[in-house]
Amino acid sequence: MEQVVEQRGLHVLVQFEEGFAWTVDCGVGMRWYWHPTEKQWTCRPCSSATREEATAGFDPEAAPAEGVCRPVDPALAAGIPRETAAAADVRTIPSLGGR
Numbered sequence: 001m002e003q004v005v006e007q008r009g010l011h012v013l014v015q016f017e018e019g020f021a022w023t024v025d026c027g028v029g030m031r032w033y034w035h036p037t038e039k040q041w042t043c044r045p046c047s048s049a050t051r052e053e054a055t056a057g058f059d060p061e062a063a064p065a066e067g068v069c070r071p072v073d074p075a076l077a078a079g080i081p082r083e084t085a086a087a088a089d090v091r092t093i094p095s096l097g098g099r
Contacts, residue, residue, distance in 0.1 A: 005051065008060040019047035020054035034058050 006013040007022065011034075012023050022034035024041065032041045036048055036056035048054035 001028050011058075011060050013051065013054065015051075016047050020051045021045070022054060022058050023046045 001017065003015045004012055005015050010024050012025070014021055014023050024032045030043070032043060033044050033046050034040075034054070034057075035042045036054055036058065039057035048056075058080070
């Protein structure tokens with residue numbers, strides 16, 4: 001179960017059973033999560049114990065959602081070396097190697 005705690009433009013702070021996470025939905029069934037330790041968006045779900053921890057390094061004014069929802073290599077989005085996965089039209093973020 002999840003609950004929306006706060007919304008800032010495209011960014012939504014959600015509380016899950018596991019904790020809190022800033023998310024961006026691309027409108028194509030893809031959701032991205034702010035990773036406060038790595039200070040980047042990731043396609044892998046992650047959560048923080050507190051709202052403050054989840055917000056570390058997050059800047060809703062910096063437009064991090066730009067480029068989050070665009071086609072790239074699915075191997076990069078999944079963290080798999082390109083050589084071991086076939087390319088297809090999926091969504092990812094530039095910090096994961098998006099084109």
